[in-house]
């Protein structure tokens with residue numbers, strides 16, 4: 249019996265340890281992106297790219313780009329484990345009616361990648377952020 253109990257305790261310890269590690273990894277992503285200041289630079293450049301991108305710039309014609317940037321900074325900061333709370337709208341709600349396609353999604357991702365290149369964000373760190381954004385695709389494209 250003690251052996252079973254030990255095994256259960258070991259399992260519990262693993263669960264606690266595994267539970268702690270992802271939090272650390274997320275915090276490191278926020279730091280690797282340059283914290284709030286770095287993320288603000290990335291989002292500024294990303295929006296400049298979007299508004300110059302003939303493929304998707306028209307979708308922002310009736311939008312307040314400054315507000316969207318503010319919300320994106322909060323969202324990226326929260327997603328990457330920073331001490332920031334996203335106060336924006338639900339992703340599905342906000343993109344409903346924009347009639348976006350996969351090609352629009354990919355164009356926006358490219359504009360983000362270009363922004364991160366300019367900020368000298370490593371390929372590894374870029375991919376960690378993109379991996380967090382990828383699951384949002386169904387909420388953005390034909391939500």
Ligand code: HEM
Nearest residue numbers: 304307308311316319320336337342352353356381384388
């Ligand atoms: C992972 C991908 C995306 C993320 C994380 C994202 C995130 C956001 C956020 C945080 C907002 C602001 C929400 C608010 O106002 O409270 C927003 C708004 C907006 N997004 Fe996205 N977005 C994504 C993809 C796209 C794509 C692919 C397009 C078009 C090509 C797009 C077009 C827009 C537009 C036009 C608005 C403003 C809507 C309005 O003025 O009501 N988004 N997005």
